[in-house]
Amino acid sequence: MNIQMIEGGITTPAGFKAASHEAGIKKRQKKDMAMIYSEVPCETAGTFTKNLVKAAPVIWDMNLVRSNEPGHAIVINSGVANACTGQEGYKYCEDMAKETAAKLGIKPESVYVASTGVIGKQLPMDKIISGIDVLASRLQDGKEAGEMAALAIMTTDTAPKEAAVRFEIGGKEVTIGGMCKGSGMIHPNMCTMLSFLSTDVSITKALLQEALLEAVQDTYNMVSVDGDTSTNDTVLILANGLAENIMITEKNEDYRTFLAAMQVINEYLAKKIAGDGEGATALFEVKVINAEETNQAKELAKSIVSSSLTKAAIFGHDANWGRILCAMGYSGAEFNPDKTDIYFESAAGKIKLVENGMATAYSEEEATKILSEPEVTVIADIKAGNARATAWGCDLTYDYIKINADYRS
Incomplete structure (x- = not known):
């Protein structure tokens, strides 16, 4: 099973195009709308926030995923979340889908929508509709179009986040590309984020959905920045089949390869979100090893990575x-x-601080050196079995307060 990370993003798989635009939704002059489009209809899968307060786009997309309609396009805006906006907000999702469909010559039921930004405000639909018209005219394949789309969906992110993997199924070279955003309001529970994936693999809708759900559990759902689960969490994947592999219809070797590739790209994107937590200076990784069973390891890892006191340390x-x-x-x-041992590890080395629940004679100076790297790992060995889990987060800094104290301004 040879899965290679390659340069690229959402437009890397065959048949996918993207566009970006500065529609004027944000107060500061920045790109704030993006569109993803497949040349042919796609099998579509998605997973969404578990917050009971769900934004209008989440409800729209959940309904589409449950239907048998193929997906064809996704239109995204940043700056306004379209959350807690009632029937008017949901109607705006429908309007966005209809306008996109009219411009691209596809069905409104094949258009997914996503929003991110301030909660409680209605979308400026004059700017949104005008932006959709521009986006539809700018759709392009190629690396730059994907990069600009990733840039356009950012809110407090400090950098765009994209990735692509290439692998082989049934003698055919296939690709998964992706882009995501996420920096604040990030907590394990389908995570606070938007993530969009594209693939040219041919696979049934049922298996696509199953693979996505499984991949999310060990990637996005193992990320925590600040303990807040958002209203807009969304992961969508479009599969257009243009790689022309024999369709994956059962959980065979091809399915297992596809699932492994999904794990690789989603873990990469999840770690990008964790490392770009609002105000963060370090990616904080937690590994719980030698647990009795996986769920036990996950609970322990997530608790450590979510601890404000640990993050501050x-x-x-x-x-x-x-x-x-x-x-x-x-x-x-x-x-x-x-029976628990605890280690710190980074590019500067590895040190054992705790053995069987008690402090070792470790060097504070060496420990500080290890913790001063931009990527720091805690390893907790509970000596109970062979299960393990990994969670990702970031440190908690003064700038997190600054960013969130004046987010709306």
Whole structure:
């Protein structure tokens, strides 16, 4: 199974185009709309926020995913979330789909919509409709079009996030591309983010949905920046079949290869979100190893990566391992703290701070050096079995408060 990360993004798979535009939705002059389009109809799958307060685009897209209609396009705006906007907000989703469909000569039922930004405001539909018209006229394939689309969906992100993987199925070269946004309001539970994936693989809708759900559990759902689960969380994938592989209709070797590729690209994008947490200076990775079972490991890892005290210690390069053991203790997962070992690891080295629940004679100076790297890993060995899990987050800094104190202005 040879899965290669390659340069590219949403437009890398065959038959996909993208466009971006500065529609004037944001107060500052920035690109704030994007469109993704497939030359042919696609099997479509999606997964969404578990927050009971769901934005209008989430409800629109959930209804489309449940239908048997193929997907053809996605139109996205940043700056206004279209959340908590009632029937008017939902009607605007329909209007966006109808305008996109009219310009592209496709069905409104094949157009997905997504929004990100401030909650509670109605979309400026004059700018949205005008933006859709521009986007439809600018659709292009190629690397630059994908890059600009990734840039246009950002809110507090500091950089666009995109990726692509190439692999082989049934003797055919196939590709998955993707782009996402996410920086604040990120917490495990389908994560606070937008992610869009494209693939030229031929696969049934049912198996596409199953693969996406499985991939999300160990990638986006293992990310936490600040403990807030948003109203707009969405992951969508379009599969247009243009690679012309024999259609994947059962869980055979081809399906397992496709699922593995989905894991690779989604883990890459999830880590990009974690490392770009609002105000972050470091990617914070947590590995729980030798657990009795996977769910136990996941609960422990997510509790550590979500701990505000631990995240603050990572920012201060402070080897305060007691905060880690404390976070494990309130996770809800059973484990024996008196058998637990804790390590810090980074490009600067690896150090064991705790053995069997008690401090080792470690060097504070060495620990601080290890914690001063831009990517830091905590390893918690609970010595109970062979299961493991990994979660990702970031440090908690002064700038997180600054960003969120004046987000709307």
